[in-house]
Amino acid sequence: MILPNPANLKDLKKYPLTLTLVALNLVIFMMIFSGVRESLPSTKLLKDDGLELTGRLYYQFLKEASPTELAKKPSWILKMSSLNQEHMMVLGAYALRDSRFLTTAETTEFRGDEIKIATWKKQVVQFHEGYQNHLLFRFGLSSLDKSSLSWLTYQFSHSNWFHLLSNLAFLLVIGAAVEVLAGSGVLLTVYLIGGIAGGMGFLLSNLHGTVPMVGASASISALLAFYCVAELRGRVRYFYFLSPLAGHFGSIYLPTLLILPLFLLVDLASFWSTPEGLGGGVAYTAHLGGTVLGLSAGLIYRWASGRFFSMQNL
Amino acid sequence: MLFPDLSAPEAKPKQHPKSAGYPIAFVADRSLALLLDFLIFSPIVSFILAGFVRQTRTFFLLDMQSHEGVLAGALVFLVGAIIVIFLQALSLFYWQATPGQIFAQMRVVNFPDFKKPLTFSQSLLRSTGWALQFLFAALPFTEVLSHPLRRCLHERASDTMVVTLKTIPDEGPMPLEAKFVSSWLRMSFLFLLLFGFVSVLKTYSELVAGQGKSSSYGLVGVCKELKDLDLYGSKRIDAALSLFLIDEITPDCLNKEAEASLWGDSINSQDLAYLARYLVSSGAEQDLYQEKICSAAGSTSCLLVQYLKAGNSAKTLELADKKLWVTQTLLAEERFEKKDYAASLDAIARIQKDTYLSRAFEKRFVRSVWALAGSKKDNSLRGRKPASTQESWIEEFKERYDLQ
Numbered sequence: 001m002i003l004p005n006p007a008n009l010k011d012l013k014k015y016p017l018t019l020t021l022v023a024l025n026l027v028i029f030m031m032i033f034s035g036v037r038e039s040l041p042s043t044k045l046l047k048d049d050g051l052e053l054t055g056r057l058y059y060q061f062l063k064e065a066s067p068t069e070l071a072k073k074p075s076w077i078l079k080m081s082s083l084n085q086e087h088m089m090v091l092g093a094y095a096l097r098d099s100r101f102l103t104t105a106e107t108t109e110f111r112g113d114e115i116k117i118a119t120w121k122k123q124v125v126q127f128h129e130g131y132q133n134h135l136l137f138r139f140g141l142s143s144l145d146k147s148s149l150s151w152l153t154y155q156f157s158h159s160n161w162f163h164l165l166s167n168l169a170f171l172l173v174i175g176a177a178v179e180v181l182a183g184s185g186v187l188l189t190v191y192l193i194g195g196i197a198g199g200m201g202f203l204l205s206n207l208h209g210t211v212p213m214v215g216a217s218a219s220i221s222a223l224l225a226f227y228c229v230a231e232l233r234g235r236v237r238y239f240y241f242l243s244p245l246a247g248h249f250g251s252i253y254l255p256t257l258l259i260l261p262l263f264l265l266v267d268l269a270s271f272w273s274t275p276e277g278l279g280g281g282v283a284y285t286a287h288l289g290g291t292v293l294g295l296s297a298g299l300i301y302r303w304a305s306g307r308f309f310s311m312q313n314l
Numbered sequence: 315m316l317f318p319d320l321s322a323p324e325a326k327p328k329q330h331p332k333s334a335g336y337p338i339a340f341v342a343d344r345s346l347a348l349l350l351d352f353l354i355f356s357p358i359v360s361f362i363l364a365g366f367v368r369q370t371r372t373f374f375l376l377d378m379q380s381h382e383g384v385l386a387g388a389l390v391f392l393v394g395a396i397i398v399i400f401l402q403a404l405s406l407f408y409w410q411a412t413p414g415q416i417f418a419q420m421r422v423v424n425f426p427d428f429k430k431p432l433t434f435s436q437s438l439l440r441s442t443g444w445a446l447q448f449l450f451a452a453l454p455f456t457e458v459l460s461h462p463l464r465r466c467l468h469e470r471a472s473d474t475m476v477v478t479l480k481t482i483p484d485e486g487p488m489p490l491e492a493k494f495v496s497s498w499l500r501m502s503f504l505f506l507l508l509f510g511f512v513s514v515l516k517t518y519s520e521l522v523a524g525q526g527k528s529s530s531y532g533l534v535g536v537c538k539e540l541k542d543l544d545l546y547g548s549k550r551i552d553a554a555l556s557l558f559l560i561d562e563i564t565p566d567c568l569n570k571e572a573e574a575s576l577w578g579d580s581i582n583s584q585d586l587a588y589l590a591r592y593l594v595s596s597g598a599e600q601d602l603y604q605e606k607i608c609s610a611a612g613s614t615s616c617l618l619v620q621y622l623k624a625g626n627s628a629k630t631l632e633l634a635d636k637k638l639w640v641t642q643t644l645l646a647e648e649r650f651e652k653k654d655y656a657a658s659l660d661a662i663a664r665i666q667k668d669t670y671l672s673r674a675f676e677k678r679f680v681r682s683v684w685a686l687a688g689s690k691k692d693n694s695l696r697g698r699k700p701a702s703t704q705e706s707w708i709e710e711f712k713e714r715y716d717l718q
């Protein structure tokens with residue numbers, strides 16, 4: 001186990017805004033999200049039979065789509081066979097993320113078991129309504145709802161305790177480091193604009209997605225990238241624990257420069273290794289968007305503080 | 315055997331005599347270096363293999379038992395191992411240490427001549443030996459705890475040694491510690507061999523028993539009971555309905571056949587498919603299917619539904635299309651219930667003309683002939699003469715089963 005443990009973390013007075021942001025995320029979660037069930041509204045659509053039926057109808061929907069539209073779809077979709085139940089279930093899961101399909105489903109004419117289709121259409125309408133009323137959808141950012149406020153609210157919303165605490169642990173460590181280095185104003189700017197850049201990254205990769213994004217991870221990625229560039233030659237203290245025996249735990253200093261490519265590579269690798277259209281619950285593109293913003297902000301900071309040229313001498 | 319009293323000052327184990335004078339690296343530092351190497355190398359390897367991993371996951375997405383996926387997965391594993399070995403060898407050759415070892419203040423040196431730099435082939439041999447040890451559940455690495463200079467198998471094979479840059483080096487293992495660990499290692503290795511041997515035998519016996527056969531699970535319209543039925547379109551769903559009514563196939567099987575008809579391209583089997591859905595559904599859903607079927611009043615499917623719902627309305631059944639096996643099946647059952655066994659046998663004979671259903675209806679044939687023979691006996695007791703048709707069915711039965 002190895003965790004970042006900066007030396008300045010003990011002096012709480014040096015990073016008041018970081019603590020405020022942590023407290024704000026915590027309070028918002030406790031007041032709004034802690035009592036909310038994480039899962040989507042309960043519906044037969046999400047069970048095996050429902051997914052299979054949705055897949056069959058989506059298969060017909062795709063048959064009617066233009067070659068240009070089909071070309072935009074993931075390549076694996078074109079390999080699906082309507083005679084394979086497993087394929088239809090996977091296609092059904094993908095279909096429920098396609099906003100164009102869901103919004104037109106009620107009026108589209110489908111061929112097949114008419115009784116099932118009629119029931120399915122009613123369920124889709126209910127699912128759509130329930131989905132839009134879900135708190136995570138209202139506070140999150142998605143292609144279906146790009147209201148100006150959701151760009152801000154999604155940065156302070158989290159889906160569950162684990163999501164919240166893992167993000168806050170990173171925010172505390174990286175936020176404190178950035179605030180001590182560059183001040184509260186820079187921290188707030190990078191956090192908020194990094195979040196917006198992360199949102200743009202997410203929406204660009206999900207032009208017609210329905211799944212909302214929540215969480216501060218894009219903002220944290222921006223802060224991380226900013227710190228690595230701004231403090232290029234610095235070293236961060238880490239705490240490691242191998243076993244309780246003497247010498248098997250302690251602190252080690254690693255260069256900040258090492259952290260950035262590793263985080264960036266993990267996000268890129270995770271994004272590229274996932275079959276298109278089937279996200280694993282983590283918005284890697286949002287992390288990448290935040291990272292790009294953080295890198296740019298870090299370079300500007302170095303230039304403004306006269307350290308840009310010292311970086312070139314590395 | 316007598317064990318020394320470890321608490322006695324004179325019996326305190328001393329440093330291993332062979333380890334004196336060498337700057338041996340600490341086991342804790344080496345573990346930390348391994349952790350750091352993992353953190354540094356794994357994103358690089360994942361990044362390089364991302365496209366490959368994506369393709370493998372797509373194979374498994376399309377088929378959970380995909381042979382392509384298994385092959386691609388094995389290739390990902392192999393290429394990943396080669397990349398790690400190559401990266402490690404490269405860093406050993408240029409920096410005399412892996413990145414983790416640099417941060418943990420260690421170097422890998424030539425042994426016994428410390429001043430001679432590592433060659434690339436030496437680095438590559440060391441990395442390959444290091445990677446191969448994972449094939450043996452990483453057990454050989456425990457030698458780091460027992461060897462006097464903390465040199466594992468891959469280090470001895472490549473004539474290398476890990477040294478520390480710290481001012482105070484490790485003293486190496488105590489003799490008693492070294493003895494204990496090496497005994498434990500030998501024992502563990504024997505257990506590993508035994509486990510491997512048993513696993514190979516078990517896998518082989520499972521393969522011989524046919525557990526590795528590919529299944530046709532997941533294909534619509536293919537259920538275990540009907541996989542050999544070489545019929546298509548309305549004939550197939552008609553056969554499935556008949557078999558369901560005489561309990562030869564399960565509701566799940568009939569449902570699969572109905573799904574295949576309803577979602578397939580064939581449209582001439584839709585009526586019978588809705589009838590099948592009616593039979594396997596219940597409650598409000600069943601009512602909806604009835605409504606759908608009877609939207610075309612007077613159709614055979616609607617007549618059959620009305621018959622099934624009313625229970626004994628034989629007149630309705632007489633109006634249905636008698637070319638269908640399902641109608642003949644219901645007629646056979648209806649006539650049997652009314653003890654008109656000869657007429658029941660007529661219906662069964664019409665169905666058995668088709669070889670696909672012949673065997674499935676044999677039980678019904680025997681049952682009706684048996685009942686017919688019983689009724690003949692009753693009639694003769696009552697002084698009635700049996701009809702010639704009755705005799706002919708019994709003769710047919712005797713002929714079929716080679717009875718005198």
